[in-house]
Every structure is written in C-alpha cells, then in structure tokens.
Amino acid sequence: MKAVLYTPSPETLDRWVDRMRGLLPDWQFDAWDDADLEAVEYAIVWKPRTGDLAKLPRLKAIVSLGAGIDHVLADSELPTHIPIIRTVGQDLTQIMREYVLLHVLRHHRNRPAQVANEHVKGWDAVLAPPAYRRKVGVMGLGNLGAAAAETLASIGFQTSGWARSQKQIEGVTCYAGPDQFDTFLEGTEILVNLLPLTPETTGILNEDHFAKLPKGACLINCARGGHMDEDHLLAALDSGQIAQATLDVFQVEPLPQDHPFWTHPDVTVTTHIASRIDADTGSRIIAANLQEFEETGTVDDIADGARGY
Numbered sequence: 001m002k003a004v005l006y007t008p009s010p011e012t013l014d015r016w017v018d019r020m021r022g023l024l025p026d027w028q029f030d031a032w033d034d035a036d037l038e039a040v041e042y043a044i045v046w047k048p049r050t051g052d053l054a055k056l057p058r059l060k061a062i063v064s065l066g067a068g069i070d071h072v073l074a075d076s077e078l079p080t081h082i083p084i085i086r087t088v089g090q091d092l093t094q095i096m097r098e099y100v101l102l103h104v105l106r107h108h109r110n111r112p113a114q115v116a117n118e119h120v121k122g123w124d125a126v127l128a129p130p131a132y133r134r135k136v137g138v139m140g141l142g143n144l145g146a147a148a149a150e151t152l153a154s155i156g157f158q159t160s161g162w163a164r165s166q167k168q169i170e171g172v173t174c175y176a177g178p179d180q181f182d183t184f185l186e187g188t189e190i191l192v193n194l195l196p197l198t199p200e201t202t203g204i205l206n207e208d209h210f211a212k213l214p215k216g217a218c219l220i221n222c223a224r225g226g227h228m229d230e231d232h233l234l235a236a237l238d239s240g241q242i243a244q245a246t247l248d249v250f251q252v253e254p255l256p257q258d259h260p261f262w263t264h265p266d267v268t269v270t271t272h273i274a275s276r277i278d279a280d281t282g283s284r285i286i287a288a289n290l291q292e293f294e295e296t297g298t299v300d301d302i303a304d305g306a307r308g309y
C-alpha cells in the first residue's frame with residue numbers, strides 16, 4: 001500500500017516517515033514532495049493545502065494527524081466521499097486528562113496569584129475552598145471531554161458537562177443541546193472547552209456566553225482557537241467577568257509575537273500542546289488503523305464529515 005505524509009512542520013516529517021516505515025515495512029510511506037501522487041491510497045495529514053487531497057485519484061482514506069478534523073474540512077476542494085480517520089487513543093486521552101487537571105487545579109488554587117506574590121516576596125495567604133465546593137464545567141463530552149470530566153469528578157469537583165446528545169457519566173451532571181447551555185454556563189466557575197470546531201461551535205466562547213458564567217469565572221480553551229472571540233475574552237478579563245484564562249489554541253498559530261495574550265497578567269499561554277500527537281505515539285495508532293482499514297474497509301475512529309467531527 002502507498003501512503004503519503006503531510007506533517008505540521010518539516011522538522012517532524014522525517015521522524016514520521018521513519019516511524020511509519022518501521023511499523024509497516026510492507027507499505028510505502030513517502031513525504032508529499034517525494035510521492036507518486038497518482039498511486040497514493042492513504043494520505044496522513046495535518047492542515048493540507050487547499051486542493052492537494054483532490055490530486056490523489058486512488059485515495060481510499062484520509063488520516064487526520066489529530067483528533068480534530070476541522071483542518072481537513074477547511075479544504076474547499078476536499079473529496080468529501082473519502083472517509084476521514086481521526087487519530088485518537090489512550091495515551092492522547094491521558095495526556096489531555098493531565099492538561100485539564102493541571103490547569104483546573106491552577107485556577108482552583110489561584111496559582112497565578114501565588115506566583116505574583118512570590119515575585120514581590122509577599123506573604124499573602126491565597127486560599128481556596130475544597131474541590132467539592134468548586135463548580136467545573138466541560139464543553140464537549142466526547143473522547144477527551146468525557147475523560148477530563150471523569151477525572152475532575154474523581155477528585156471531588158462539582159463537575160458538569162455539555163454535549164449535543166444526553167450523556168451519562170458517573171459523578172458528572174450532564175446537559176445537552178442549545179436549550180440547556182445557559183443552565184450549564186450559569187453553574188460553571190471553571191469552564192473547559194473540548195468541543196470540535198464546526199459551524200455550530202465556531203465563536204461559541206463569546207461575550208454573550210461569558211456573561212452567563214458567574215462573575216470571576218476562569219476559562220481553559222484546549223480545543224480550537226476558532227471557538228473563541230479573542231477580543232471578547234480581553235474585554236471580559238478587563239471587566240473581571242473572566243478572572244483568568246489558560247489558552248492552548250489561538251486564531252493564529254503560532255501566536256503572533258505582539259499578541260496581547262503573551263503578556264496579559266491573567267492569561268496563561270501554552271503552545272497547542274494540551275495533547276499534541278507526536279511521531280512515536282501517533283505512528284503506532286495510525287499503523288493499527290491503516291492495517292484495519294485495509295483489511296476491513298473501516299475503523300472505529302472514522303469521523304462524520306457532514307457533522308464536522
């Protein structure tokens with residue numbers, strides 16, 4: 001079988017090609033620029049250029065180098081009949097659980113205030129209630145959101161979650177659909193976003209929804225930059241409606257050097273690493289999916305292109 005790779009950065013390309021060749025020695029893996037495009041059957045991609053996937057006449061499946069498929073659907077010339085396989089797995093879910101737990105705890109215990117205190121050698125007592133008096137809400141209860149919510153509930157947070165369809169997750173109060181969104185927001189002091197980016201969710205982190213949160217709420221966006229209106233967040237931070245934010249994803253990545261988030265005292269910036277796929281972990285998941293797809297014509301993690309995730 002012939003597959004082509006199209007990775008986020010040229011620096012990682014060789015490593016990915018190496019790993020895939022090592023795992024599936026009977027297959028042929030090439031970088032886009034070296035591939036015979038007429039013969040390619042599988043395209044393993046992150047942010048493909050518009051029209052590139054349409055140049056592959058024998059394409060059987062597109063593999064997203066990540067859980068999200070928005071970067072594939074953004075291609076206006078995408079051959080939409082070709083299945084898109086998401087790359088998800090236990091290791092990536094675990095890494096996201098850790099990211100969410102770390103930053104929820106930072107906001108819960110007001111670690112930014114403690115750090116500010118340290119900088120002036122202050123001895124202020126920055127106190128926090130126990131987790132069971134803190135209300136945390138997770139937007140998106142799929143693979144990652146459900147795992148994050150379970151983790152938060154397991155250490156005692158009052159945890160709620162919101163998805164399109166009704167869920168049952170132990171210890172988590174679940175809300176569903178647009179009708180229950182306001183109730184979910186009104187009961188959330190630390191909001192975690194793990195939605196996919198679709199036409200319905202684009203811009204969902206905006207001033208109207210920030211206004212529904214209790215004053216002084218904190219926000220963690222580890223899904224996509226397109227979910228959030230960045231100016232609305234800056235205004236909400238200025239007014240105190242949002243007290244602090246941790247942002248892993250941005251409208252423009254890398255975050256431009258002159259962006260106000262870099263220096264904002266109440267914003268923590270991370271560099272789209274909440275659960276970034278790496279060649280070692282990702283190649284194992286992708287190799288298993290490619291083999292299964294080749295044998296059976298399907299895998300569990302096929303996205304629904306029409307739904308957008």
Ligand code: NAP
Nearest residue numbers: 067068140141142143144163164165196200222223274275
């Ligand atoms: P997933 O399994 O597809 O789950 C998506 C969840 O969002 C589902 O619970 C779905 O509801 C819900 N949802 C979708 N549209 C909705 C809407 N309009 N209203 C309410 N809920 C809606 O996705 P996942 O694997 O958990 O990944 C989520 C996202 O995380 C990815 O799409 C990606 O953007 C982001 N991500 C970021 C990183 C990072 O490093 N920062 C890493 C991995 C993923 P139903 O269950 O009812 O369908």
Ligand code: GLV
Nearest residue numbers: 065066067068276
């Ligand atoms: C990363 O952002 C992913 O979608 O896996």
